[in-house]
Amino acid sequence: MKKLMLATALLALTAGASMAQTVRMGTEGAYPPYNFINDKGEVDGFERELGDKLCELAGLTCEWVTTDWDSIIPNLQSGNYDTIIAGMSITEEREQVLDFTQNYIPPASSSYVALTADANIGEGAVVAAQVGTIQAGYVAESGATLLEFATPDETVAAVKNGEADAVFADKDYLAPIAAESGGALVLLDADVQLGGGVGMGLRESDTELKEKFNAAIQTLKDDGSLNAMIKKWFGDEAAVF
Numbered sequence: 001m002k003k004l005m006l007a008t009a010l011l012a013l014t015a016g017a018s019m020a021q022t023v024r025m026g027t028e029g030a031y032p033p034y035n036f037i038n039d040k041g042e043v044d045g046f047e048r049e050l051g052d053k054l055c056e057l058a059g060l061t062c063e064w065v066t067t068d069w070d071s072i073i074p075n076l077q078s079g080n081y082d083t084i085i086a087g088m089s090i091t092e093e094r095e096q097v098l099d100f101t102q103n104y105i106p107p108a109s110s111s112y113v114a115l116t117a118d119a120n121i122g123e124g125a126v127v128a129a130q131v132g133t134i135q136a137g138y139v140a141e142s143g144a145t146l147l148e149f150a151t152p153d154e155t156v157a158a159v160k161n162g163e164a165d166a167v168f169a170d171k172d173y174l175a176p177i178a179a180e181s182g183g184a185l186v187l188l189d190a191d192v193q194l195g196g197g198v199g200m201g202l203r204e205s206d207t208e209l210k211e212k213f214n215a216a217i218q219t220l221k222d223d224g225s226l227n228a229m230i231k232k233w234f235g236d237e238a239a240v241f
Contacts, residue, residue, distance in 0.1 A: 022062075227241055
């Protein structure tokens with residue numbers, strides 16, 4: 001009888017685990033330290049660690065999907081995955097076509113990287129930015145000529161090869177690149193605050209899923225573990241909650 005009861009209990013646990021909702025987490029995999037592909041070919045970075053933890057707290061099973069940035073919102077809307085967790089800033093324009101969770105990174109700085117500290121970034125300059133980003137929108141209105149690329153790597157390459165005078169992107173993305181360039185690239189002292197922080201994007205119909213992730217994000221904020229995670233990936237000087 002005891003063996004029968006144990007087998008029944010194990011069966012119930014297995015059934016419960018198999019019934020956990022699988023959520024497909026859409027990311028770019030090309031924007032370190034937010035998200036990138038590691039040497040094992042797996043999604044890694046701050047958002048991988050955060051996303052897995054959020055799924056654990058919400059009782060969900062994470063499945064990671066990578067996609068190009070310029071198609072990341074259309075692919076969410078067409079059902080290729082259930083969330084966007086890809087360093088996406090919360091903006092009024094994006095909120096017209098999708099929902100956001102509360103932010104999991106506070107409003108942070110965008111900045112420029114160039115070959116020299118006195119590089120022109122204003123009127124008459126050519127500034128590279130990734131297509132479809134708030135940084136691209138800012139450059140387009142700044143008086144500089146916007147040069148858009150599909151990937152963040154290409155924006156940096158445009159500065160290195162002289163195609164652009166500077167690149168404008170999240171400071172958290174650019175600062176390590178400049179630091180590791182051996183002096184070839186310079187992070188300019190020209191920080192700009194854009195957007196309402198970074199959040200998870202969801203379809204407007206997925207209200208229950210949004211509530212689950214909001215609750216999980218709030219738990220990590222309340223116990224301090226989200227701040228610790230931010231500092232782990234972005235350094236002690238990063239903006240925290």
